[in-house]
Amino acid sequence: MVLVVYGFAKLTGAQFTVLSSELDKPLGDVSGFWLTWHYFGFSPIFGTLVALVQITLGVLLCWRKTTLMAACGGLGLLTTITLIDLTYGVDASGTVMAAVTSACLGAVVAQHRADLVRVFWTDQHSTDTRSKRAVIVRVIIQAAVLVAAFAGTHWIANENNRAPTPLDGAWQVRTGTHQPAGTVQPVERLYFEYNRAHLAVFRFGNQWIEHHFEVDPTRRELRIWEQWLRKDTPLLFNGVYELTGDRLVIIGTFDDNASPVRLELTRLRNR
Secondary structure (H helix, E strand, C coil): CCCHHHHHHHHCCCCCCCHHHHHCCCHHCCCCCHHHHHHHHHHHHHHHHHHHHHHHHHHHCHHHHHHHHHHHHHHHHHHHHHHHHHHCCCCCHHHHHHHHHHHHHHHHHCCCCHHHHHHHCCCCCCCCCCCCCHHHHHHHHHHHHHHHHHHHHHHHHHCCCCCCCCCCCCEEEECCCCCCCCCCCCCCCCCCCCCCCEEEEEEEECCCEEEEEEEEECCCEEEEEEEEEEEEEEEEEEEEEEEEEEEEEEEEECCCCCCCEEEEEECCCCC
């Protein structure tokens, strides 16, 4: 019954709908509940497919021949929903409903545990009865694959994607002005991205412009180019910075302007 209700709720618009006021909030201020609903409801096709799967599983549960199949599928689906509810701060009533339904489906599956053990384990014939040397070689290959996967993703995250600098984070402009041609208002925020090496983003109201930046912490120098990862493009900013806790002062010239600009910024937390 719960699976069928969940399915029709998605088709009728009772689930995966988002308030206009929530859509108008900065992403960092959106709660986990509204974030998940917007994410899963973003694609009508995805939402409809999930709904049809839930309705189908609910119907199949009512027939003895398909009960186990539907219970196995529903258990995986409802367990995932329960984990999302618990970790994303979804309303307690919805979390309890998903957890209770998962437990009920688990009870149905448990009644067939002997059959499941036979299908997934007992009746599966191992090919590892060959020589001990062949087994060792297989284990070594598997270990090498695991190490390579870890090393590769670690390198991507910490060497390719990241090049930490003292300026990493989001900064609100408090004093000073910089407004290049084509922007609707002066820069109000600067983002020196930690998870995208050398990416600086300038926010001008509802405009976001990406640039390439590099920092010399020893000399406290800051240089910014027009395009991210393109140092062959014109130099946008050349100057120095002063960093004291959550206060940042940038002094230098924009676009080869002879008049230096001084921007005073404060760090934005949770950004």
